[in-house]
Amino acid sequence: xxxxxxxxxxxxxxxxxxxxxxxxxxxxxxxxxxxxxxxxxxxxxxxxxxxxxxxxxxxxxxxxxxxxxxxxxxxxxxxxxxxxxxxxxxxxxxxxxxxxxxxxxxxxxxxxxxxxxxxxxxxxxxxxxxxxxxxxxxxxxxxxxxxxxxxxxxxxxxxxxxxxxxxxxxxxxxxxxxxxxxxxxxxxxxxxxxxxxxxxxxxxxxxxxxxxxxxxx
Numbered sequence: 186x187x188x189x190x191x192x193x194x195x196x197x198x199x200x201x202x203x204x205x206x207x208x209x210x211x212x213x214x215x216x217x218x219x220x221x222x223x224x225x226x227x228x229x230x231x232x233x234x235x236x237x238x239x240x241x242x243x244x245x246x247x248x249x250x251x252x253x254x255x256x257x258x259x260x261x262x263x264x265x266x267x268x269x270x271x272x273x274x275x276x277x278x279x280x281x282x283x284x285x286x287x288x289x290x291x292x293x294x295x296x297x298x299x300x301x302x303x304x305x306x307x308x309x310x311x312x313x314x315x316x317x318x319x320x321x322x323x324x325x326x327x328x329x330x331x332x333x334x335x336x337x338x339x340x341x342x343x344x345x346x347x348x349x350x351x352x353x354x355x356x357x358x359x360x361x362x363x364x365x366x367x368x369x370x371x372x373x374x375x376x377x378x379x380x381x382x383x384x385x386x387x388x389x390x391x392x393x394x395x396x397x398x399x400x401x402x
Contacts, residue, residue: 186249187393187396191245191248191249191397192248193351195298196343198298200349201352202298203335204356204359205356205359206324206331207332209324210328213320213324213325213328214321216320216321217318217321217324217325221283221312221313221322222322222325225283225286225287225290225305225326226287226325229288229291229330232287232288232291233295233330233337234337236292237295237337237338238341239292240295240297245400246397246398246400249394249396249397251296252297252299253393253396253397254390255293255296255297255299256387256393257394260386260387261387283312286308290305290330291330294331302323
């Protein structure tokens, strides 16, 4: 979003996510915790549609600000351990809770295409703490949300051949980033890795808010 118009940046990120997610889905289907996966997917169906409609309606400067705000909110929720606090007053294993959280995540995804998976992963980490199930459930929920977003966005006429070609051109960077992330994760403790990840995302989010605000008339 620093280099391209924000709408193009979000759509290119969506297309690259589709390419990246499809290859992972078979692993996810095998090991996912389907008790929480089903309500999470159901919760995103209508909210993604609403989010895509808002995305298409926002002007570029406002979309940039919203991108920053959504990313900031996702990171701050994790830093503040909001899910742990919610667990004291809510039954997080209830269908209605998972459905509601997924609805918020779907709205975030439809508007910004960012922050939603990070937001949901906080809940999934609580509901499926075993590493294999956590990873698989994340893959299935994020994959389903991404594919549904792509379908809604395509139906809305927002995707073009030009964007598809541009997304293919940046795929090497996507794979290089995934490789670098795996290497970093192997060398750092989980606490340090997630701490660095949170502050990096927060810094990027604040920068986006500043960029969008400076572009307002």
